[in-house]
Amino acid sequence: MEMTELTALLTRDGLALLDEVGPITSAAEVAKAVSRLRAAGHSPDLVSAVVGQAHLRAKAQAKFGEFADRMLFTRAGLEQATRLNVATLHAVRMRQAGITHVTDLGCGIGGDSLAFAGAGLAVHAVDADEVTAAIAAYNLAPFRDEATVSHGTAEEHAPDPERRDEGGEEAGTHAVWLDPARRTAGHSETQRVAASDWSPALDWCFDLAARVPTGIKLGPGLDRELIPDEVEAQWVSADGSVVELVLWSGALARDGIRRAALVVRGDAMHELTATADADDAPVRELGAFLHEPDGAVIRARLIGDAARMLDAGMLDEQIAYLTGDAALTSPFVQSFRVRETMAAHPKTINAALRANDIGRLEIKKRGMDIDPAAFRKKLALKGSQEATLILTRTPAGRIAILADRV
Structure with a gap:
């Protein structure tokens, strides 16, 4: 937003027009609103400001909730x-x-x-x-x-x-x-x-x-x-x-x-x-559960403390996945119950998906140079059940883990 647009908006009539327009949620609605307001004789600066703010207010709901309806924004500021x-x-x-x-x-x-x-x-x-x-x-x-x-x-x-x-x-x-x-x-x-x-x-x-x-x-x-x-x-x-x-x-x-x-x-x-970065937990073999630490825990380097809360260890010393046999979870991780493991090859994974009647699949990955969206296209998803596929690396090599969210 430029100062000329803001000046045009910050008038009684300008703010009333913004309230009248209401939230704008799509590019198509933007185009329609611009055409309608210009046809009504409003200045280009005012139309640009009003439509831009109406669109930003709709986006701002995610951060500011109902307060967004009375706020003003710049795109970068939001x-x-x-x-x-x-x-x-x-x-x-x-x-x-x-x-x-x-x-x-x-x-x-x-x-x-x-x-x-x-x-x-x-x-x-x-x-x-x-x-x-x-x-x-x-x-x-x-x-x-x-x-x-x-x-x-x-x-x-x-x-x-x-x-x-x-x-x-x-x-x-x-x-x-x-x-x-x-x-x-x-x-x-x-x-x-x-x-x-x-x-x-x-x-x-x-x-x-x-x-x-x-x-x-x-x-x-x-x-x-x-x-x-x-x-x-x-x-x-x-x-x-x-x-x-x-x-x-x-x-x-x-x-x-x-x-x-x-x-x-x-x-x-x-x-x-x-008091300081936590020492990592020892590496151990994949157990009955896999845990993915929250990103804040990873950034803070408190993965080891999260592991000890779950009686778990590291799946690999370079990978932020935890594993253990205790049926525990915490707010600091997402937990998965392991169904089975297999080679990280589409043919092998497809066989497991068919055997488990999987038609809806969440794909997660760490430590492997794989695009989950591209990898999904190689999979046959025709069943009635859902699961999570975790592609990762262990000291023994690359594996695929079929699991269920806890």
Whole structure:
């Protein structure tokens, strides 16, 4: 979205038109809406803004639920925004640490700031992009008593850790939430950039975090060698996808915890924590059950702890699959009961599928250079039953495992 489009939208008539149009969920609906609004005499800027926002609001339901219906977005801002249920967990940690004021540096469209303000924290949200800052201000308008928004850089608006303001805020009750720009500038198509090109620079973020309680939101694939020893590193997965790595410092870092895997599924939340990377469990032969650790557990290198909870071992020292004979599972893994194993060849697998009357098949793989979609085309799926096919590697070689989800 360009400033001309936003200016056209942020009028009483523009916002009323957006509400009138309602959610747009497909490219075909986009084309129809553009034609209808242009025929009604609306300006190109207003039509572009209204249709674009209606389409983004529909997409935003997955992250913001019903709140999306009153928010504004940019395409890039929505893609990079924190899911509201995850942002709420950030706010809860702030409150539990005794924080009352948060400076959100790199606030984007304001997803985390919404959660902070909703939790009763005073928020100063900052973004370097003028359009994005204006959208954040609109989204935070319901919290005008709790939130302010500035257009500027993180470096310009970083708090002084020794500051005691006129409102009585004491040092130690103020925290920073930092989301460095890790992609090229823009409101739609953006590309990832190297850590050396992030804004603000990662070293600057770490320096601030050493002086002020800080949460730094980063991509889950961050080079672990870059993580400072004194922070808590928490990988977060939501509904099966690893969505972020947060580095917590100062009062926001929990005592004795340096590695954490937070698994969020719907309204349920489970966390595995440790003082350091866990030692892997020993390799053992395939047992009655196979377990696939959640991506956050893998990223946090807590696979060994998950294995010991299940009385399981590693299927291969280089593969993130666990196996054992105990009929156990946990929120930190997906578990499968093994039916049989075979060579990882389509002919052999097809024979097993026929023998087991399998017509619906989930295919998973680790440690094998196979495209599951292409491999599926080689299989004859004509039965009435369902199963999971796991293609992987063991110390003895490549195998296929036919299994059932537990």
